[in-house]
Amino acid sequence: MARTNDEVARLLAELAELTELDEGSPNAFRVRAYQNAERAVRGLEEDAAGLSAADLAKVKGIGKSIAGRIREYVDTGSIAKLDQLREAHPPSKLALMKVPGLGPKTVQQLDRELGIRSVEALVAGLDDGSVASLEGMGERTIENLRDGITALGLSSKDRRVPIATALPLAERVVAALGNVAGVVEVAYAGSLRRFREDIGDVDVLVATDHPASVHRAFLDLEEVDRTIAAGETKTSIVTRDGIQVDLRTVPPGSFGAAMLYFTGSKAHNIRLRQRAQERGWTLNEYALSLAGPQAPTPRALAAGDLEVVAAGTEADIYAALGLADIPPELREDDGEVELAAGGDLPALVRAEDLRGDLHDHTDLSGDGRDPLEALVAAAVGRGLEYLAITDHAEDLTINGVSREAMLSQRESIRELEQQRGDIALLHGAELNIGRHGGLDYDDRFLAGFDWLVASVHSHLSLDAGEQTARVVAAIRHPSVTAIGHLTARLLGRRPGIDLDLDQVFTAAAETGTAIEINAALPRLDAAVPVIREGARRGCTFVISTDAHAASELDRARFGAAQARRARLERDRVANTWERERFLAWVSRIRG
DNA sequence: GCCGTTTTCGGCCCGACTGTTTTCAGTCG
Numbered sequence: 068m069a070r071t072n073d074e075v076a077r078l079l080a081e082l083a084e085l086t087e088l089d090e091g092s093p094n095a096f097r098v099r100a101y102q103n104a105e106r107a108v109r110g111l112e113e114d115a116a117g118l119s120a121a122d123l124a125k126v127k128g129i130g131k132s133i134a135g136r137i138r139e140y141v142d143t144g145s146i147a148k149l150d151q152l153r154e155a156h157p158p159s160k161l162a163l164m165k166v167p168g169l170g171p172k173t174v175q176q177l178d179r180e181l182g183i184r185s186v187e188a189l190v191a192g193l194d195d196g197s198v199a200s201l202e203g204m205g206e207r208t209i210e211n212l213r214d215g216i217t218a219l220g221l222s223s224k225d226r227r228v229p230i231a232t233a234l235p236l237a238e239r240v241v242a243a244l245g246n247v248a249g250v251v252e253v254a255y256a257g258s259l260r261r262f263r264e265d266i267g268d269v270d271v272l273v274a275t276d277h278p279a280s281v282h283r284a285f286l287d288l289e290e291v292d293r294t295i296a297a298g299e300t301k302t303s304i305v306t307r308d309g310i311q312v313d314l315r316t317v318p319p320g321s322f323g324a325a326m327l328y329f330t331g332s333k334a335h336n337i338r339l340r341q342r343a344q345e346r347g348w349t350l351n352e353y354a355l356s357l358a359g360p361q362a363p364t365p366r367a368l369a370a371g372d373l374e375v376v377a378a379g380t381e382a383d384i385y386a387a388l389g390l391a392d393i394p395p396e397l398r399e400d401d402g403e404v405e406l407a408a409g410g411d412l413p414a415l416v417r418a419e420d421l422r423g424d425l426h427d428h429t430d431l432s433g434d435g436r437d438p439l440e441a442l443v444a445a446a447v448g449r450g451l452e453y454l455a456i457t458d459h460a461e462d463l464t465i466n467g468v469s470r471e472a473m474l475s476q477r478e479s480i481r482e483l484e485q486q487r488g489d490i491a492l493l494h495g496a497e498l499n500i501g502r503h504g505g506l507d508y509d510d511r512f513l514a515g516f517d518w519l520v521a522s523v524h525s526h527l528s529l530d531a532g533e534q535t536a537r538v539v540a541a542i543r544h545p546s547v548t549a550i551g552h553l554t555a556r557l558l559g560r561r562p563g564i565d566l567d568l569d570q571v572f573t574a575a576a577e578t579g580t581a582i583e584i585n586a587a588l589p590r591l592d593a594a595v596p597v598i599r600e601g602a603r604r605g606c607t608f609v610i611s612t613d614a615h616a617a618s619e620l621d622r623a624r625f626g627a628a629q630a631r632r633a634r635l636e637r638d639r640v641a642n643t644w645e646r647e648r649f650l651a652w653v654s655r656i657r658g
Numbered sequence: 659g660c661c662g663t664t665t666t667c668g669g670c671c672c673g674a675c676t677g678t679t680t681t682c683a684g685t686c687g
Contacts, residue, residue: 086659096670100659130660168676170685203684207677257687268687296675296686303675303686313687315674328672333687340671351672362673 070116070141072108078140078149079105079133085152088164091171103128106334108137110401116141159185167215168208176201186216226267228310229559231588233259233266236310240271240288244314247284249277251319256329260395262628264558264591268311270329278316285314318365321353323380328352334400335393342388342404354378355387396632415631416610416640418624423453423642423649426497426520426551426583426611427620431476432458432466436616439479445617446490452646453491455518456480460507462499463524470512477515491646493517493653497551502526504540506547513546518653520583520611522551523564531565538566542574548656549581549609552592560589568597572604579656581609581641586626587619598633608635609642 083101090097107128108115115123115137123134140146163174163186177183180201183192189212192198199209237255244253250273254260257270275281282302286294295303295311302314317325328336328351336350343350349358356363357374367373377383382392390407394415397403406412428435429442435458437445446454458476461467468476477494484492495518498506506513506521513519521541523534541547553571556563575582582601585592590613593601598608610626612619630640637643641652 095659097659099670103660128660132659168685172684203678205678211676270687298675301674329687331687333671337671344671349672353673364673 070114072111072115075115075137075140076105076108078146079108082136082146082149082152084161084164085149085156088156088161088171088174089152091175100130100133103334104133106400157184159187162186163189166212168211169215190216226309227265228308229265229589230259230263230591231558232308233269233310234588236290236306236308236312237269237271239290240269240285240312240314243288244271244273244281244285247281249275249280251275252322254326256326257331260330261332261398262396262625262632264594268313271312271314272322272325272329273314273316274319274322274325275316276318281316282314315352317352318368320368321365321378323382323384324350324354324378325352327381327384330395330398332399335398335404338400338404339384339388342390346388348376348387350384355384394631396628397634413634414637416627416635416637416643418627419450420637420643421451421610421623421627421640422645423451423455423491424612424614424620424623425455425493425495425518425549425609425642426457426585427454427614428458428497429456429476431468431472432615434459434466434615439476440483442614442617442620443483443487443490443492445620447487449620449623451490451620453493453642453649455493455495455520457495457497457518457520460496460498462501462507467499467507468496470508491650495519495548497522498541498547499524500537500541502529502537504537506541506544510544510546513544516546518549519547520549520551521547523555527555527561527564529564531567534564535567535570539570539574542571542580543578546657547580548653549583549611550575551583551611552585552587552590552613553582553597554592554594556592556594557589558591563592568600572601572606575601575607576605579607579652581607581656584608584610584626584629584640586610586612586622586624586629588622588625591625591629595629595633598630598635602633602635602639606639608640610640611642 079101083098083105086101087095087098107126120134120138123129123137124131136146136148160178163169177189181192181197183189193209193213198204237259241253241255244250252274254272255269256272259266259269273281278299285302290306291304292307293305295305300316303311305311315329340350343355347358348355349363351363353365353368354363355376355378361367361372363373377387385392391410391412393403393407424446427442429439430437439456443454458468459466461469473496480492480494495516498519498521500521500523538550542550554563554566582593584598610623610630612622614620641649
């Protein structure tokens with residue numbers, strides 16, 4: 068039976084979790100080894116199941132022991148060591164680790180001294196006073212544990228929120244703190260800046276010489292529900308929506324080091340610190356500096372007691388470490404450090420590289436807000452050279468546009484294009500891929516459009532075979548130029564349709580039909596691994612905002628970030644091309 | 659448990675905050 072890398076990786080993650088509890092230390096080297104191996108398996112191009120123990124052990128991060136355990140799983144379906152750990156620490160006990168404030172040491176202590184192995188037993192122990200009788204359990208700790216249990220599920224440690232929720236919150240906090248006196252720089256960092264699809268907590272960083280007033284202002288924000296921690300450099304709060312926001316303040320001269328540090332990922336940072344160490348330096352959130360007895364604290368930096376190598380900007384620090392500037396979206400310790408060291412980072416897409424937008428709705432679609440003229444003016448205002456108007460086609464019962472209205476819009480578009488003379492306008496539509504792959508209107512009518520996006524909007528629960536057939540049929544339709552939001556997923560709300568991507572990529576590469584990277588935050592569809600594989604298979608992409616209002620043209624930056632995260636080469640994105648090249652390509656794929 | 663132009667042992671990234679501890683352990687990121 069084939070075992071996927073995801074299954075193997077999940078077992079390694081479980082081994083790490085159970086080992087952390089078993090050894091009573093989150094920093095136990097064995098725990099980190101399992102975590103590193105998990106990441107190594109996830110980064111593997113080939114199937115781990117197909118590799119011999121010797122070949123597995125050659126993978127960086129996998130040694131003889133873990134290679135053996137992977138083989139054991141592939142060959143027998145189980146891992147004796149894992150079963151043994153599961154026996155020692157049942158799921159209800161592992162669940163205690165999810166209570167905020169509880170770590171492996173305390174969970175083990177509770178089990179050892181009181182036989183507490185579940186959240187229910189912990190509640191009972193808190194109520195009958197037995198927990199309070201333990202060494203090191205003061206009044207505050209008991210209270211915090213009760214709060215932690217209440218918060219469980221609401222803001223437990225592994226609760227993640229979709230980026231569409233976290234990013235606007237982060238931008239509100241950044242904007243509010245930007246108005247506070249003494250704030251020199253402010254930005255969000257963390258997994259949000261790396262543009263992950265879901266976010267554990269929001270990290271906000273401020274450069275200031277007056278941290279106390281900034282932390283006070285932060286606590287006064289209206290979003291704040293309760294305070295978790297409040298110190299001189301770090302304040303943690305939970306919003307009314309249950310999202311944790313951490314504020315860190317650093318001296319202005321340390322902003323680059325701090326951004327690097329708090330953007331992570333953790334694994335990326337460890338790699339950087341190892342490089343620093345090799346050079347006789349040390350890297351923390353305050354500076355890259357000469358290693359020595361003196362720790363690089365803000366005080367030491369201010370006193371000039373330290374030899375600082377770099378601190379002010381991320382680029383300076385990367386350069387000092389012999390690395391090209393690595394965009395945040397790539398910082399996952401997934402080979403990017405090696406690429407940056409060799410000067411081999413690909414040319415990635417920046418928002419300003421996008422010369423056109425190819426999926427845009429006007430108020431002709433019932434759900435579009437702005438009229439054609441306003442949308443086009445906004446596109447020109449953003450420097451776009453071409454724009455496709457793609458209102459919903461007639462099969463979408465709520466918002467679909469009739470033939471007559473489409474033809475009338477086409478006239479308006481041609482006139483406007485002529486009048487303005489500063490942007491190429493493509494008349495298009497967003498078609499609905501039917502249950503069996505059929506499209507709106509008829510082939511003759513479809514041939515009259517300049518640009519057609521075909522998308523799945525209905526029948527989301529068909530099996531992979533049926534979904535693949537309908538999507539491939541749309542890809543192969545001669546008039547279709549792009550497939551919109553490939554899986555129709557909504558992050559945090561619905562998973563998206565099942566597709567046999569192999570067939571999708573084959574059809575897209577053969578016909579030239581582009582795969583859209585939909586920049587709307589709730590979608591970010593296609594997903595990063597899909598884009599990566601599609602690029603490897605020779606597919607062409609477009610980054611589109613799916614704007615339903617002129618202001619939503621700004622979402623292009625999210626699409627570019629998604630493409631960077633997938634390490635997509637700039638030239639694989641058709642709307643980075645100059646107008647003539649783009650238009651020539653469109654007529655070719657429609658031919 | 660992994661790793662090695664210091665290579666088979668002895669290292670393994672760094673710091674803040676809380677609560678309880680008279681100097682630090684645990685948790686978290």
